[in-house]
Amino acid sequence: MTSERQSFFRNRWLPWLLIAPQLAIVVIFFFWPAGQALYQSVLSEDAFGTSVQFVGLENFVRLWNDPGYLASFNTTALFSSLVASLGLSVSLLLAVMANRVVRGALFYRTLLIWPYAVAPVVAGVLWTFMFAPSVGIVSAALRHWGLDWNHLLNPRHAMALIVMAAVWKQISYNFLFFLAGLQSIPPSLIEAAAIDGAGPWRRFWTIVFPLLSPTAFFLLVVNVIYAFFDTFAIVDAVTRGGPGQETSILVYKVYFDGFKALDLGGSAAQSVILMAIVIGLTVVQFRFIERRVQY
């Protein structure tokens, strides 16, 4: 991974000085806490820290057998697949359309990328406002059409709302990448296919989409990671994990168990599991990217 440059400087101490700041922060705020999480996950201590016991994998076993935790797993899986699939398809559609137009391209792009600037929590607040059971515009419209919307009571409504808010926020990012991917496809390929008699629909699925698949895969991983972690603020703003625990995704549960319920061992174990998931996803992503570079 580190490249072999022929020319390089020969100082001995300067490079250490240069990386010292980053290394220091990384050790203090990444590795030390990660190590602590690992350590804590095999302990059981009470909230005041007065009794500490080494319990091996008991915390993990407890999680495994805890229906609440498994439910959270399911919730997270559902949530992330919805966010990823909806987010990617809508963005792809927009990107395909934006790629076609000649005039106004910059106009559309500007108007579609600004949501990137919106904080997840603000996104949550906005969508809560629109869908608030009593005062929301959209919920009023829904009621007018016969749907009694209440995401505070109905778990399916709650899930739908956080999915919508999460997808809305992520559209810009996906859109930008898809657009760049589309623009990097040589027009001559499309033209050759057209000459061969393929219509737009077939051209898209047999030529454009395969060439776009590295981008799509990359975005898939990014969106899943996003759905796992960056959406904490949305959940906290919209449903607070509710109703009950129905929308408590994994990262939310870690927070809740650690800081509200004060189950430190369980929370640490959950953190460790989350770490494993992220590492797995990131490794997959990088493996694929490296291979794609050969492409």
Added chain:
Amino acid sequence: MAMVENRRFLTVLTHFGLLLGVLIVGFPLYVTVIASTQTAQDIVQNAPMSLWPGSHFWENYQTALWGGQSEYGSRIAPALPMLGISLASAMIIAIGKILISLLSAFAIVYFRFPLRSFVFWMIFVTLMLPVEVRIGPTYEVVANFGLIDTMTGLTLPLIASATATFLFRQFFLTVPDELLEAARIDGASPMQFFRDHLLPLSATSMAALFVIQFIYGWNQYLWPLLMTTNESMYPIVLGIKRMLSGGDAANEWNVVMATAILATLPPAAVVLLMQKWFVRGLVDTEK
């Protein structure tokens, strides 16, 4: 992309679709702006609120900025100091990250030193550890250093992740070896090479990264939630959330929406003003 078939119909349809997309994406914003110009009563009691602008623009924003009393008698915290906190922390995070990463990437790419690969992997691994997976222990570390409720505690743990280092490393790898050799022959020391050549050449990357990191810093929620207890240290995103008093109870939605707009203006401005570099940088980062 060249138009292969000149189908007018398809073009019109495409524009229509895009406009639809723009409208759907923009609708929440529109609603927010409208809501911020009305009174809380309009919104709550006369629900659903009208979709036309109200007349309370200035009042609402003033209340939002400087705090005050809502129509329902509850206290509204002033947004201005929180905006200041957000601005300060976003700038510190963005600039700090860029500086630290420039130096690290420079060291990794242009020097040979023992353990270089190991150091590189250490930094790489941090990509896989967003703050959300280590909140508990990181909180403890920060607390032990006495950094709760401080700007340092708010920003330092977020400064050292590897995205920026990666971006700069990728970029430095594209700088031709000969440039370095010519500079060495010219007698430039490593830091002179860094200052006179790498920095100017990295300007675009730095700009793109600034946008990304500024937004990242501005939008931080979970971490400030954990380690600030004092209202004077709340960033604006935290402030907004706290204004929602849960459930469906009467909220000062008009002021909340005004605050939401205020909270979104600076990052939106940064994105829109630096759009060109940002798009280029974002797309190149991950490749």
Added chain:
Amino acid sequence: MGSLSFRAVQKTYGSGSRAVQVIAGLDMEVADGEFVAIVGPSGCGKSTLLRMVAGLEEITLGEIRIDGRIVNGLEPSERDIAMVFQNYALYPHMSVFDNMAYGLKIAGISRAEIEQRVGSAARILELSELLARKPRQLSGGQRQRVAMGRAIVRKPKVFLFDEPLSNLDARLRAQTRLEMRRLHLELGTTTLFVTHDQVEAMTLAQRMMVMNAGVVEQIGTPESVYARPASLFVAGFIGSPPMNLLAGRAEPDGFILKGQADIRLPCHPPHGEIGSSNLILGVRPEHVRIATTPGSVLSVPDQERLDWAFQVDLTEMLGAERLVHGRLGAAPFTLRQETAEAVPPASGRVRVQVDQRDLHWFDARTGRRVDAAHP
């Protein structure tokens, strides 16, 4: 002054069983002010050698001295050298002026002195109008000159050129070659010039070093390298069109072409090689004349003149000269004529003549030159 000295210089990459030697032991002395061309095919090690002088590559074994001073451990900037890269390596974000001034600025030279030096170099290279421009606003030839300017202003002891003309188009290359020649006459700085183009080497160099696969095949003036190539490689590499090389067996007064027992070229192979089947005969295309009239077309003493039978296949018209491709027996053979000479028949046999003294002999196994000794 700027003398250059190589003593037992070697370069090896890797170590142990995976070591690759890219430069075998080299000894050479370059006088102050001399223009030496290092020529050879890609991968022969010539650029590596240059970079070792520059300080951009480690010297595995041996010593390199500049002006009598051992430079083995010194940084490039401490060696008082200047280098022009194949791709010019101009600083893209700096103006032409700043590009040329950078090294001087680092060295702490005064602003006035910098302006004076850059100004005079710009004048010599006709860059004075372009000083404010950035490299991307310049043409290839202009960029090349800026790279030269950057080297000149440093007033180094040695100039190092790494294929500086390779990226120019043909006409510009010829033009720039002349300018480099003029520059060398004017400045008189010791120069090491690396190229894969033997024409460049021949026209510019006072002395040439021909390299192949890390080994120095010959060092000498262009004339001597051309007239007496020391090895098969040099013989085939230097000279355009290349020398004809024929394998065969030596007999007292003839050379039997390999695989063609009945084709015998009358000549006098070197005394010590008679009977050997490991001999290669070399003749340059321009040393062979077609005899269209009976008798002699070469003005050489009778005992040195040789007559051979040549089969014409096709002719190439190159402007001032003509290349006639054909065969001696079955072996491919090319000869060169002035366009003024009579056009050879489109095909068919003709008589050709060559001066015995223009024949070169090489040992097929070692590739070394064998000198003909006349009885």
